[in-house]
Amino acid sequence: MARTVWVDRDECISCGLCVSLLPEVFRFEGGKSEAYNPLGAPEEKLQECVDGCPVGAIHWKA
Numbered sequence: 001m002a003r004t005v006w007v008d009r010d011e012c013i014s015c016g017l018c019v020s021l022l023p024e025v026f027r028f029e030g031g032k033s034e035a036y037n038p039l040g041a042p043e044e045k046l047q048e049c050v051d052g053c054p055v056g057a058i059h060w061k062a
């Protein structure tokens with residue numbers, strides 16, 4: 001099964017990076033990002049968001 005990601009809403013600072021990079025996966029909900037469709041992109045694209053988030057709020061599900 002493909003790995004998936006989740007966003008820690010307490011850590012997210014709403015910079016918008018993940019939402020602009022992968023709008024098919026992330027969206028703003030209540031002012032914070034959520035991974036509404038965590039299987040919506042290949043792992044390497046998700047990894048770019050994990051690596052690019054300035055506060056490390058995007059995590060791989062174990």
Ligand code: SF4
Nearest residue numbers: 012013015016018053
């Ligand atoms: S990149 Fe990180 S801080 Fe920015 S909106 Fe996404 S989860 Fe939030």
